[in-house]
Amino acid sequence: MxxxxxxxxxxxxxxxxxxxxxxxxxxxxxxxxxxxxxxxxxxxxxxxxxxxxxxxxxxxxxxxxxxxxxxxxxxxxxxxxxxxxxxxxxxxxxxxxxxxxxxxxxxxxxxxxxxxxxxxxxxxxxxxxxxxxxxxxxxxxxxxxxxxxxxxxAMRVPRVKQVEVTLPRLGAGLDGTRVVVLADTHYGPIDRARWSAGVTEAVNALDADVVLHAGDIADGTPTQRREQSAPLGSIRARLAKVYVTGNHEYFSEAQGWLDRMTELGWESLHNRHVIVERGGDRLVLAGVDDVTAESSGLAGHRANLLGALAGTDQDQPVLLVAHQPKYVAQAAAAGIDLQVSGHTHGGQIWPFNFLVRVDQPVVSGLSRHGERTQLYTSRGTGFWGPPFRVFAPSEITLLTLRAG
Known part of the structure; x- marks a missing residue:
């Protein structure tokens, strides 16, 4: 009772x-x-x-x-x-x-x-x-x-922005490593297949060791944006081509985009890492899903830095690819050497950059967080939504890594 x-x-x-x-x-x-x-x-x-x-x-x-x-x-x-x-x-x-x-x-x-x-x-x-x-x-x-x-x-092929980044833990064998950054291509309602081919040509001219895409590849499904994304398969890199999801992938078949990038010859850093080596020295390239992944309800998708770094040597330098700059708090706590992000578009249309700054610690450029961690935030290669960029030019970024 x-x-x-x-x-x-x-x-x-x-x-x-x-x-x-x-x-x-x-x-x-x-x-x-x-x-x-x-x-x-x-x-x-x-x-x-x-x-x-x-x-x-x-x-x-x-x-x-x-x-x-x-x-x-x-x-x-x-x-x-x-x-x-x-x-x-x-x-x-x-x-x-x-x-x-x-x-x-x-x-x-x-x-x-x-x-x-x-x-x-x-x-x-x-x-x-x-x-x-x-x-x-x-x-x-x-x-x-x-x-x-x-x-x-917005519609032109972005200019190349060159930045040198000194990583004290980077070995001499990897000094001068050329990392090309793409982010926020946002293949979408405007057919930009020719633009995409132009971006590929510009990237290949940079003779990269590593090419990374920091997410928000498209607005739409892989099937819808197949022609626009196809030129990514022709991008060349000596050591690695890596990719992580952005928040927009979780609006339209995130797993499908991971599969599509693998089909195009890219390593999808779905909470995992790869190691590149030159001259006897190693660099860990790690990636995490976007911070919105867990709320998407898609099984196996969430930002998991511990999983991405599992099995790595703690003495080796780490370049982390995470779509949103605000993930740098977790990166700094883990002692990451360099985080590369996109997402902000540099504000895209002034003065929206001031609103972006409310949500993100950085809008664009290289910044330092804590004793070890640096963050590079790209203004993005494409654009989202309105086909305009006002006082926030797009970029293809060439990061040259220097040993400490």
Missing amino acids: STDASAEPRSVREDGSEAAAAPRASLRRRLGGGVVFLVLVLLFALPWGTLFAMGVHWPLPVFVAGTVVFAVGLVSFPFLMVAGHGRRRIDRASRIADSTLGIVWVLFTWSVLGDLAHLILVALGMGGVGQARIIAVAVVVVATTLLAWGHFE
Whole structure:
């Protein structure tokens, strides 16, 4: 009797907890959706106000045309995003939605700066319709120029950025080792097969000992992006070609991308390592899954540094490939010599780099963490979403490792 009596209240409490949890989850979803909606409205409304409503007093046809364009953009954007990046993955919808996002972000940024300038003029007694119109036109000219330049920057084959990294534990036999870094190629809705071939040609011209890809290879499945990824199979390296997953792989068949890269002749560092040797000295190349892997629910996928280093000699230097820079805390605690990451895109479109910095310890470049560990963060080879790069150029990185 006592066992049955005690079990019943537990069942009631569990049922009650589950019943209470559902409304809380629903409330969180509604609040999250509300925040996203308000941000979206602000992104469209502020540029509309700067260009067509706040003190400019354009002729009625200009005001109406501008209002219609922004209203259509605001209403259609969520549907295009869902169609392009949801289950259906319609590339044409993605292209329109992503371009719209980039355009409205640049307009929003420069509208904020224009509005601040207008407020200063008003405070100085120099405001008026003429000044408001000059600012509106200036915002359009600056935004158009930056978007044209940013699109060119996004679509070109990246320039090579050369960096020397001294690793005190690196043996003399490996001094001068040339490591080429690719990251965030993001093969996606825009067909960039020719661009991919150009990247391969640029990498092969660098005569690399090691080539590594630090994740976010594509937006889409291996089947969808087969043609774009094919040139990776022609990349040459004397000692090793290695690859780790990024967070975007976990949106679209992460294991499939590991298999695809193996098919193309790359070593997939799925929480494992390989050792390269020259002149009697060794370097451990280790890799971990992205930090989001565990939450994906995909069996066997999670960031596991202990597993990646299992069986290595603790006296040998380690180059760790981890997609996100923030993994450097674990790398430093483990005494890793060098971590190579991507993910940030250098912000991709200014001033988004300041928002990236909230989530990541570094946005780009070489940095030191703790007594031994260094981190190199690539700005990325491709781009995600909006086909623009503003004040954040893409890169193919050549790291030359120097012995201490």
